[in-house]
Amino acid sequence: MIISMSDKKYIYLPIFFILILIMILSIITKKNIENFSGGGQLDNSMLNIYDEPLENCGDEKMNNGSWDENKKCSELGGGVHQICVKEIANNLKNFSKITGQSNWSDNRGKNNHCICLGAWSLYNKKLYGKLKGKRVLKCEAIPKASLSDNYVSKFSEGWNKWNGLELNNQIKEGVNGLIENCYDSREKKSEKLKRNYCNFSKDIKVLRESKTYEKLCSNN
Numbered sequence: 001m002i003i004s005m006s007d008k009k010y011i012y013l014p015i016f017f018i019l020i021l022i023m024i025l026s027i028i029t030k031k032n033i034e035n036f037s038g039g040g041q042l043d044n045s046m047l048n049i050y051d052e053p054l055e056n057c058g059d060e061k062m063n064n065g066s067w068d069e070n071k072k073c074s075e076l077g078g079g080v081h082q083i084c085v086k087e088i089a090n091n092l093k094n095f096s097k098i099t100g101q102s103n104w105s106d107n108r109g110k111n112n113h114c115i116c117l118g119a120w121s122l123y124n125k126k127l128y129g130k131l132k133g134k135r136v137l138k139c140e141a142i143p144k145a146s147l148s149d150n151y152v153s154k155f156s157e158g159w160n161k162w163n164g165l166e167l168n169n170q171i172k173e174g175v176n177g178l179i180e181n182c183y184d185s186r187e188k189k190s191e192k193l194k195r196n197y198c199n200f201s202k203d204i205k206v207l208r209e210s211k212t213y214e215k216l217c218s219n220n
Helices: 005-032 117-127 171-182 190-201 211-217
Strands: 081-085 113-116
Touching: 081 117, 113 117, 117 171, 171 190, 171 211, 190 211
Parallel strands: none
Antiparallel strands: 081 113
């Protein structure tokens, strides 16, 4: 059977449109996958939420987790990847899917990951406190800069922002979720975290009126 040139066009046309569709979907998906892009401080001068030197989120055995070349969550712009999650696949089930991304997080195995402030807030907001009591963060690897008014919502991916998928006042669940993970009244270093939290939250109404703020900051 001989196929004419005109017939070949009709055969290849659907293939062409399928390839175009695949390219469009890959671009959309890529935008929703967390990648380190906003630069950070690589001179070891960054402090963590305890006012101590910022620790690595990952180690040499771990695959890239949206951290800088020193495996730290030091990103100051871009997606603001500043929340270090331990073994994200095990500790934050369906994290990326729940926050409107592809399901990459469940395939991270035992790797840690630096996630965006806004994505962490949205995840906590959607779970309605189901993470309460679970210690899923590597707190020493979270920069003090996260508790700065620079990241309330000024950036496209601050505490209150996440790719247009954010929920109203999700900063409350995000910031207070961090405190529930990282504050321990038995540890001396937590006093500095409490101070940083109270200083940050006093000017943000939804945090100032929360039970966490009342508990930690009412006597400050």
